[in-house]
Amino acid sequence: MTVSQEQFPENKIPAIKRVMMPRDTNAVGTIFGGVILAEIDLAAATEAHHHHQGMVVTVSMDKIDFKAPVRVGDLVSFFTETLHIGRSSIKVKVAVWACRRFGGGTHEYVTEAEVTMVAVDDQFRPTPVAGKGGDHGG
Numbered sequence: 313m314t315v316s317q318e319q320f321p322e323n324k325i326p327a328i329k330r331v332m333m334p335r336d337t338n339a340v341g342t343i344f345g346g347v348i349l350a351e352i353d354l355a356a357a358t359e360a361h362h363h364h365q366g367m368v369v370t371v372s373m374d375k376i377d378f379k380a381p382v383r384v385g386d387l388v389s390f391f392t393e394t395l396h397i398g399r400s401s402i403k404v405k406v407a408v409w410a411c412r413r414f415g416g417g418t419h420e421y422v423t424e425a426e427v428t429m430v431a432v433d434d435q436f437r438p439t440p441v442a443g444k445g446g447d448h449g450g
C-alpha cells in the first residue's frame with residue numbers, strides 16, 4: 313500500500329507512533345522540527361531493517377516541507393514505504409500524520425521525506441543488502 317498526503321492511511325500500520333510531549337516543543341510552543349526529523353530517520357531505519365538485518369546508516373534525506381504544525385498531545389504516526397532497493401542502499405518514503413489530541417481526533421498531514429539508508433559492515437563500509445545477492449543469501 314502506498315502512502316500519500318491525500319488520505320490518512322487508515323489500514324496501514326505505521327513504523328512508529330509517538331505522543332508529543334512538552335519536552336518536544338520549540339520556543340513558540342509547537343513541536344520542534346528536529347524532533348520530527350529524528351523520528352523520520354528512525355522510521356526509515358525500521359523500514360530498512362525489513363530488508364537488511366545488519367547495520368544501516370542514513371546517507372541522505374531529501375528536502376522536507378512542513379505543511380502543518382505538530383502540537384503537544386498529538387499522536388504522530390510515521391508511515392513508511394520502500395521505494396527502491398539498490399546494491400547497498402534502501403530508499404524509503406516516510407509520511408507523517410498528526411492525530412489531534414485537542415481537536416476532535418482529526419488526522420492532519422504534516423510532512424513527508426525520502427530517506428536513503430545504506431547497509432554497512434562492521435567497518436562501516438557499504439555492504440550488499442540481504443536478499444540482493446550479498447552474503448546474507450538470496
Ligand SMILES: CC(C)(COP(=O)(O)OP(=O)(O)OC[C@H]1O[C@@H](n2cnc3c(N)ncnc32)[C@H](O)[C@@H]1OP(=O)(O)O)[C@@H](O)C(=O)NCCC(=O)NCCS
Pocket residue numbers: 369370371372397398399400401402428430432436437438
Ligand atoms: C553511507 C556511506 C558508508 C556510503 O559511503 P560511500 O563511499 O558513499 O559509498 P558508495 O559510493 O559505495 O555508495 C553506497 C550506496 O549509497 C548510495 N549513496 C551514496 N551517497 C548517496 C546520496 N547522497 N544519496 C543517495 N544515495 C547515496 C550509492 O548510490 C550506493 O547505493 P547502491 O550500493 O545501492 O548502488 C558513507 O557516506 C557514510 O559513512 N556516511 C555517513 C553515514 C552516517 O554516519 N549517517 C548518520 C549521520 S549522523
